[in-house]
Every structure is written in C-alpha cells, then in structure tokens.
Amino acid sequence: MDGSTWLVAGLGNPGPGYAGNRHNVGAMVLDELAGRLGVRFSRHRTTTMLAEGRVRPGGPKLILARPLSYMNTSGGPVSSVAAYFGIPPERTIVIHDDIDLPFETIKLKADGGHGGQNGVRDIIKALGTAEFLRVRVGVGRPPGRQEAADYVLRDFPATERARLPFVLSDAADAVELIVDEGLLAAQQRVHAPRA
DSSP states (O other): OOSOEEEEEEOOOSSGGGTTBGGGHHHHHHHHHHHHHTOOOEEETTTEEEEEEESSTTSOEEEEEEESSOGGGOHHHHHHHHHHHTOOGGGEEEEEEETTSOTTOEEEEESOOOTTOHHHHHHHHHHTOSOSEEEEEEOOOOSTTOOHHHHHTSBOOHHHHHHHHHHHHHHHHHHHHHHHHOHHHHHHHHSSOOO
16 A cells, blocks of 8 residues: 555543543554554644554554544544545544444444444544444443443453453554555454454
C-alpha cells in the first residue's frame, strides 16, 4: 500500500471513571497503538484527542482519534476529523466493543449495520455511510438478565483483566494489518483459528 493517511478512531466514554469499562476497549486499543508509534495525544479542535504517527518510516500515516464526547455521540467528532484531514470512509477504521463476540475474539469487517452499538450507529449517521472499516473487540454477553448497558459500563473482571493486554495487542496488530495489507488479507490472518 502507498503512504496514504488513515483515520483510526477508538471508541469509549471520556473521563477516568469510565477508563477500565468494557465499553472503552476501543480507546484502550488506541492507547496501545499510540505506544507503538511513540506518539502522545493532544486536544484537537475536532472535539477529539488526536495523535499522528507512522507504523514505520515512509509507511502510511495514522491519525489516531479518541472522541471527547460520550460513546452515543461519537459520530460528530469522527466525521469532523475525517473532514479536517480529508480521509474517506474506506480509509477510516473504527475500533469498538462488541457484546455479540466472546471475550478475546476480534473480527474485522467493512460496512454493514451497527449491531446495536450506539457509537457505530452515530458514526454511520454522521458520515452518511456505513462503508468504513470496523475492528470489533469481543467483550462477551452480559450474564443472566443483566442489561447490556450496565454490563458494558462495568470494568473487566480480574480474570479478563489479566488477559486484556494480549487482546489489545491483537486488536492493534489487526489495525496495522488492515493498513499494510488490506482488509481481506487482515481478515484471513485475524479470523484464522488459533493453533
């Protein structure tokens, strides 16, 4: 791929009270990517925390964006960054939690519905298209009759927290694969059964 620019948005809720929630796993993956790129976030006029870097010298540029809005209103900030940098939907990657996938499962897709994920729903509305890429990070389904909204706003339990760094690393790898090799090649690697 050429040295084009990609927008990578990690979804979550702002503020320290939400930092460890399942709903914030997209923002956690963004932090992992920022660490790899050796970049820091700073406040941007698009109502996001923004960082820019390259996976390697001369490689594609990544604009890492964390909306400063709440999850359900992620669309405005993400569409503002896309417009500001002139990045089309096909080079926009949204990382988000997904209760329909078991914990530690990562799935990649382009376009399609929002699957009940309100941040994704708002981004589809704001961009006027569903044709952006998604890195879906599984957080599992709520136990028993617990409401999904309550479940995703809880922190990962200790057993999952111990394995979370590996999940974040795998999701960050998936983003880099999409940028370097394209969605299809990335899907073949990420979706392959583990040995």
